[in-house]
Amino acid sequence: MRPGDDEWRVMQGIISVVVRQKMRARRWTQQELAHRSGVDAKQISRLLSNRTDWWLRDMRLVSKAFDLPIEALILEEVAA
Secondary structure, three states, X not given: OOOOXXXXXXXXXXXXXXXXXXXXXXXXXXXXXXXXXXOOHHHHHHHHOOOOOOOHHHHHHHHHHOOOOOHHHHHXXXXX
C-alpha cells in the first residue's frame, strides 16, 4: 500500500472517522485535540478533512493524546 492507491485513501478516511469518534466520545474539539497531542490545529483540521495524509508521526501523537495504542486508530471498528 502506498500513497495514491485506493486502499491508502480508504485507510486514511477510516483513521479520520475513528479519530472523530474518539473526539466525540470525549467531547473534544479540534483545538483540544491539537493541544493534547501537540499537533498543530491547522494540521488536525487538514487531517480530519482528508486534505492531507495521516503519517506515523501524527498517528502516534494523536493516539498518545487519547491514551491508546496507535493500532487503535487503524484497527478500530468504525460504527455505522
